[in-house]
Amino acid sequence: MSFILQQLITGLSIGGIYALIAVGYALIYSVFDFSNFSFGCVMMVSGFVCYYSMQILNVSLAMAIALSIAASIVVSLLTELVAYRPLRKMGTDRLFLMITGMGIDLAVANTATILLGANARKIDVSELNLEGSVALGSVFLTKLDVFALILAFIILAALYVFIYRTKSGLGIRGSAYDVSIAGLMGVNVNRVSFIIFFISGITAGFAGILCGMKYAVIPTLGSTPALKAFIASVVGGLGSLPGAVVGGLILGVLETLTSGFVSSVYRDLISYGVLIIAMMFLPHGLLGRSHTDKL
């Protein structure tokens, strides 16, 4: 029993990381109708900045986290301003925006591999007393997992408050419904896109740091989690924020339970398989709106 609980909480923690990235996908899809495939490089940049700022600049862990969030915000905003905004002005098809995102991811990840080498680096988390494990009754969890879980929920709660209780959030929700109408009603769509990429930069940055702390900091840090979070956000319902969170958590829990109870080898097969079968029966995802074709 305690094993199930342990796997469940670990799964929720990993799911929290996926949910953070998936929320970014959902935000961007809800307003602009395309999936931003450059989250991999945002995560990688934040992981690298965290590591190198501790190595080279010798700052404390908290300061390193702040610096890496700033770096990931910069990268995310740069992709928006340099790549996506001009293409959107030209009115190009979604496929091209996605290919551009993939191209940016390719370029940045390979630049990092060439310039900084592909060895695994470890982020030293002993400062905030995050090494080791903690015991809650008979359940043993690593402190890092608990930290990731709590941090993910704090950020998601803050995001909820921002989107559903503030005026900018109202603008985002309006643009998510229909970008052109929101623009006609006086919402500054450029500012909305700025805010969205800012937010998704923050969430992807936190996800990158957590992944870097949990695993190792390598140039391909972001590729696998970003892909999994993409699947999670699609299954949860493209463009739906609660759906993205739910999808991410479900994927995390499914993965961990599978590797705990079935076999860690078949983990990907079973978790993707279950999600894709779920998608067959709910073609618009778990919490997605059914989009009828606009004629």
Place this chain on the structure above:
Amino acid sequence: MQYYLSVLTIGGINVILILGLTLLTSYTGLFSMGNVGFMMVGAYCSAALNVEFGVPFIPSLLISGVISMLLGLLIGWPTVRRKLKGDHFAVALLGFASAIKVLICNIEIGDFDGAMGIKNVPKLTNWYVVLIVGAVITFLLWNFVHSAYGRNCRAVREQEVAAQTMGINVSRTKLLSLLINAFTTAIGGGLFAFYTTIVVPTMFTQNQSSNHLIAVVFGGINSITGPVLSSFVLAILPELLRVISTWRLVIYGVLIVVIMLVKPEGLLGYKELNFRWVKPALAKARALLKKNKLPGNDGGKA
């Protein structure tokens, strides 16, 4: 000479790999992030058939193509029936490719171990085999695209509801494109296996899927010569530019972004490579050289 021929072979194999994806993505509008699954099936099946069962070269390629088509049917039928499109379809194929990879890595039948791969595959892929197979597939694809089937695909890409109103069976068209894609990618994978003489799971990464997709869009939508040229050049680029071969992928990425910003339909989007522009260009050049004889400059004088 041998070096140039091997470079040609690598480029040709890459072209065959993306020809199916061209049909699926640039003509039918479904983008697939799981093409590496079909490639893996093709490589493993043809290598296994040849090494274990002694099936000769071309039949093993064709049989592995058919097996890959059956798998494509397995994933394609439910996804197309449920009208999954766009990102949902991409995710389904992505999951399918991961599933294939996991399954193949974990097959242990007799002394065939999937994860250890197949070694000692005879090196039967020569430049002329690749050239002939590539030419045949390109010819077939050209005819397909310029026929009613091709027009159906384009109609489905542009506006599905209108296509359905016109009487085009959308599910069947999409499924047909997917099956052709599975077949040609498997043949490409098989040729790849016979070229590298060894088949291991680590040779087939998700990055390859993305790279193929990027090559197709980069080459141009609604064009066959575009992706053919672009994937050929991109495959032989590390050989041509050895001096910057470490930066190859970075340059590739930057080039993609630049091309998307400048010409989003791709390099040869909506056009095929032809030489019809030569004559008018020559005439214009000739006219420019004799400046005062440009039409209209005489002011109406004879």
